[in-house]
Amino acid sequence: MKLTFSPTSPFARKVRIAAIELGLIDKIEFVPTTVVPGQPNDEYSRINPVKKLPALITDNGDVIVDSYVIVEYLDDLAGGGKLIPASGALRWKVKSDHSLLQGMLDSMLLCRYENMVRPEPLRWQAWADDHWNRAWNGMAHFEKQTERLSRPLDIAQIALTCVLGYADFRFADCGWRKAYPKLDAFHEKMLTRPSVKISVPPPA
Numbered sequence: 001m002k003l004t005f006s007p008t009s010p011f012a013r014k015v016r017i018a019a020i021e022l023g024l025i026d027k028i029e030f031v032p033t034t035v036v037p038g039q040p041n042d043e044y045s046r047i048n049p050v051k052k053l054p055a056l057i058t059d060n061g062d063v064i065v066d067s068y069v070i071v072e073y074l075d076d077l078a079g080g081g082k083l084i085p086a087s088g089a090l091r092w093k094v095k096s097d098h099s100l101l102q103g104m105l106d107s108m109l110l111c112r113y114e115n116m117v118r119p120e121p122l123r124w125q126a127w128a129d130d131h132w133n134r135a136w137n138g139m140a141h142f143e144k145q146t147e148r149l150s151r152p153l154d155i156a157q158i159a160l161t162c163v164l165g166y167a168d169f170r171f172a173d174c175g176w177r178k179a180y181p182k183l184d185a186f187h188e189k190m191l192t193r194p195s196v197k198i199s200v201p202p203p204a
């Protein structure tokens with residue numbers, strides 16, 4: 001399998017951590033890929049028409065897009081029910097949390113594009129603030145979920161780790177550790193996992 005990948009992408013990081021935790025990492029070739037908003041990439045658009053990474057290209061040439069779907073595919077390949085509970089209420093809780101964390105990451109990425117990539121005269125501060133608040137309120141939500149944070153590893157915990165790592169990487173002064181001490185302790189614990197440690201984004 002091939003995975004279109006950038007070490008700075010929190011979505012690609014989530015897939016990488018999941019692949020390591022599922023014992024599948026040696027089956028995946030990482031293909032360095034650059035996508036920049038506002039710049040066409042015709043070659044990559046032929047793989048993923050919406051020009052987002054990561055995308056997984058399976059050994060028979062099928063393309064699976066969106067990290068949410070890719071990690072479900074990998075979990076299935078590893079036998080199922082490993083990072084995403086196979087059934088019951090917990091399955092839907094983990095999937096719903098994962099979806100919420102996807103929304104938080106989407107909002108953080110939009111903030112990054114708005115504040116750092118969009119030409120300054122065109123910026124819309126209220127819109128960027130709105131998106132930042134979505135991520136911030138999401139962190140507040142997970143700060144209260146102490147039981148969720150201490151469960152055996154699941155995909156929502158991996159996604160939360162990627163949210164916090166992305167906050168460190170792109171919004172280093174946002175102060176999440178001070179505001180959310182339980183998330184800080186959770187993040188420190190996650191960093192003891194080799195999969196999490198090895199995938200920390202490179203210094204900006």
Ligand SMILES: N[C@@H](CCC(=O)N[C@@H](CS)C(=O)NCC(=O)O)C(=O)O
Pocket residue numbers: 008009010011012035036037038051052053054065066067068102109
């Ligand atoms: N929902 C997608 C989001 C992927 C995404 O937004 N990736 C970013 C890189 S971190 C991207 O490709 N951005 C390029 C763009 O939106 O133009 C997923 O989970 O894979």
